[in-house]
Amino acid sequence: MPLTRDFFDRPVVDVAPDLLGRTLLRNTPDGPITLRLTEVEAYDGETDPGSHAYRGRTARNAAMFGPPGHAYVYFIYGMWFSLNVVCGPEGKASAVLLRAGEILTGTPLAADRRPKARSANELAKGPARLATALDIDRTLDGTDLCTGGDAPLSLLDGDPPAPERVRNGPRTGVGGDGADHPWRYWIADDPTVSPYRRHVPRRRATTAP
DNA sequence: ATTATGATGCTCT
DNA sequence: GAGCATCATAATC
Numbered sequence: 001m002p003l004t005r006d007f008f009d010r011p012v013v014d015v016a017p018d019l020l021g022r023t024l025l026r027n028t029p030d031g032p033i034t035l036r037l038t039e040v041e042a043y044d045g046e047t048d049p050g051s052h053a054y055r056g057r058t059a060r061n062a063a064m065f066g067p068p069g070h071a072y073v074y075f076i077y078g079m080w081f082s083l084n085v086v087c088g089p090e091g092k093a094s095a096v097l098l099r100a101g102e103i104l105t106g107t108p109l110a111a112d113r114r115p116k117a118r119s120a121n122e123l124a125k126g127p128a129r130l131a132t133a134l135d136i137d138r139t140l141d142g143t144d145l146c147t148g149g150d151a152p153l154s155l156l157d158g159d160p161p162a163p164e165r166v167r168n169g170p171r172t173g174v175g176g177d178g179a180d181h182p183w184r185y186w187i188a189d190d191p192t193v194s195p196y197r198r199h200v201p202r203r204r205a206t207t208a209p
Numbered sequence: 210a211t212t213a214t215g216a217t218g219c220t221c222t
Numbered sequence: 223g224a225g226c227a228t229c230a231t232a233a234t235c
Binding site: 051052197 | 227229
Binding site: 055058059060074075076077078079200202 | 212213214216217218219220221
């Protein structure tokens with residue numbers, strides 16, 4: 001069964017841990033892939049400087065201001081996509097970044113898209129890897145994840161972990177004033193959770209003086 | 210094990 | 223122009 005609109009129409013820090021263990025279903029042109037979520041991060045557009053929506057609505061983040069339960073997909077670092085689920089009431093732009101998971105079915109399809117993965121655990125171990133494995137790009141931005149069935153992308157109820165298995169800590173790669181929030185959630189000891197990396201400010205090579 | 214760096218282009222100021 | 227919610231690879235301990 002798909003998760004309901006009401007599931008996502010709650011504070012983002014409540015929805016995020018509740019997404020662990022849920023099933024993400026991606027119907028690709030070549031067939032379905034399912035994934036069990038093991039790692040997520042919450043971004044609160046109202047109060048959180050780490051959120052893409054903190055400075056207001058733009059063309060890129062428009063989906064975050066729409067109804068809950070829809071996808072927000074963005075392009076990053078010139079080559080990757082990341083998948084989020086919009087949470088909270090329409091107009092309050094919060095979202096959960098889906099960071100990692102365990103591929104349950106359609107593993108050959110995922111492996112074809114991730115030729116550099118050295119094990120099944122690496123197929124979706126990180127937000128860009130997850131998006132690559134599941135063939136997710138900006139054409140899915142704004143799509144409804146509560147439809148189920150043959151929809152291109154949906155979130156189903158799945159198999160949540162026992163509450164004592166849920167861990168939380170600071171978010172990966174988030175610096176500045178948003179770094180303090182312990183809004184990364186993962187399943188303890190799960191081999192598909194990505195390694196934590198602290199934010200490192202980096203500047204591209206400048207042109208010669 | 211950790212730390213560094215190139216790739217690559219869009220978005221916002 | 224500066225920075226980016228990353229990945230893969232290489233260098234070094």
